[in-house]
Amino acid sequence: MRSAYVQRQREEHGRKSIVVLPVHYPKEILTAMDVLAVELWGPPGAPRGPEAGRLQAYVCAVVRNALAFLAGGHADVVDAALFPHTCDSVQGLATLVTDFGGWSKPSFVFQHPKGPTRASVRKYLVAELRSLADGLATLTGRPLDVAELRAAIRLHRTIDEVKTRILEGRGRLATSDRELYATLRRGEWLWPEEHLEELRVLERQLPEAGAPARKGVPLFVTGYVPEPMSILDALDEVGAYVARDDWAAIGRRVVTPARALDLEGDPFETLAALYYEAPQCPTRSLDQAGRLQRLLALYDQSGARGVIVHEPKFCEPEAFDVPAIRKAFGERGVPLLYLETELETELAGQTTTRLEAFVEMVGARRVA
Numbered sequence: 461m462r463s464a465y466v467q468r469q470r471e472e473h474g475r476k477s478i479v480v481l482p483v484h485y486p487k488e489i490l491t492a493m494d495v496l497a498v499e500l501w502g503p504p505g506a507p508r509g510p511e512a513g514r515l516q517a518y519v520c521a522v523v524r525n526a527l528a529f530l531a532g533g534h535a536d537v538v539d540a541a542l543f544p545h546t547c548d549s550v551q552g553l554a555t556l557v558t559d560f561g562g563w564s565k566p567s568f569v570f571q572h573p574k575g576p577t578r579a580s581v582r583k584y585l586v587a588e589l590r591s592l593a594d595g596l597a598t599l600t601g602r603p604l605d606v607a608e609l610r611a612a613i614r615l616h617r618t619i620d621e622v623k624t625r626i627l628e629g630r631g632r633l634a635t636s637d638r639e640l641y642a643t644l645r646r647g648e649w650l651w652p653e654e655h656l657e658e659l660r661v662l663e664r665q666l667p668e669a670g671a672p673a674r675k676g677v678p679l680f681v682t683g684y685v686p687e688p689m690s691i692l693d694a695l696d697e698v699g700a701y702v703a704r705d706d707w708a709a710i711g712r713r714v715v716t717p718a719r720a721l722d723l724e725g726d727p728f729e730t731l732a733a734l735y736y737e738a739p740q741c742p743t744r745s746l747d748q749a750g751r752l753q754r755l756l757a758l759y760d761q762s763g764a765r766g767v768i769v770h771e772p773k774f775c776e777p778e779a780f781d782v783p784a785i786r787k788a789f790g791e792r793g794v795p796l797l798y799l800e801t802e803l804e805t806e807l808a809g810q811t812t813t814r815l816e817a818f819v820e821m822v823g824a825r826r827v828a
């Protein structure tokens with residue numbers, strides 16, 4: 461379906477497309493340059509080719525599957541690839557896809573900084589953003605227009621505002637988790653204006669106020685990506701729902717700036733400001749204390765009764781924060797379930813059993 465969509469975008473709008481590895485990248489620049497981003501979170505399931513075997517078994521499935529997918533020609537419909545500086549594995553992949561995977565199309569990197577902001581780091585970030593725009597200009601054949609970048613920033617700000625209202629009002633939305641997250645995840649590959657239209661449809665279903673429409677045990681989830689998506693069905697079946705999330709692919713990428721942004725000045729500076737306003741993510745920032753503070757605040761606001769920490773196996777950046785997350789919620793007596801999943805297409809039966817036991821325990825506490 462994505463291939464057909466990419467093809468249509470090319471035929472109907474003359475748009476180039478680029479496959480993007482997780483997690484953080486300045487999508488606004490791609491939108492401004494009329495380039496469709498198609499994110500590649502694996503994909504889930506068995507690797508689609510033997511090249512996954514070129515990586516050690518302890519490399520995460522996101523990267524192993526991506527190597528097999530790209531090497532197997534499954535992304536050949538796009539015009540280029542973009543590798544953000546997410547972790548050593550994604551960085552390594554940028555080289556491996558050409559060395560071992562036969563990837564011959566243009567590759568771009570976005571080497572975002574990781575530490576706290578300082579004048580020198582911010583200057584570096586702005587230079588990196590400009591460098592990406594210059595690189596993409598070689599793909600599109602025309603330089604970035606700053607007015608178009610300002611417009612793209614406004615568009616993505618609107619998308620994040622709508623997403624924020626949906627996620628904050630999630631309990632009042634009768635939609636199932638599966639439907640909700642399917643719509644949110646379509647933003648990984650839809651043209652942003654189309655994604656915004658779909659989000660607005662969802663938002664219109666959100667009552668302004670009132671009692672929660674969702675029945676069941678509300679849970680808070682922090683983790684990487686809601687894969688397999690059947691985890692959402694499993695939660696539904698055992699009588700729970702996601703009241704708020706901090707999945708890196710979803711809630712953690714929604715930016716709600718604490719201060720007003722300058723939307724009329726240098727748009728690269730605006731993007732740099734946005735970068736430092738984004739929620740703390742272990743793939744992007746080292747601010748663990750700030751992250752814990754945010755997670756606890758989100759938990760409190762959501763009305764959740766328990767926490768699920770949902771991580772892919774062998775993900776170093778995410779694993780780094782897990783002990784601190786356990787400790788922070790443990791000190792408050794919040795029930796927590798740690799789930800480590802492969803990038804399978806269906807949730808393992810054993811995991812479903814653990815979810816069921818956890819929800820039962822949390823539900824019992826609630827009525828006690």
Ligand code: SF4
Pocket residue numbers: 482520521522523546547548549550684743772774775776777778
């Ligand atoms: S799952 Fe973790 S290790 Fe794998 S690509 Fe994502 S951030 Fe990197």
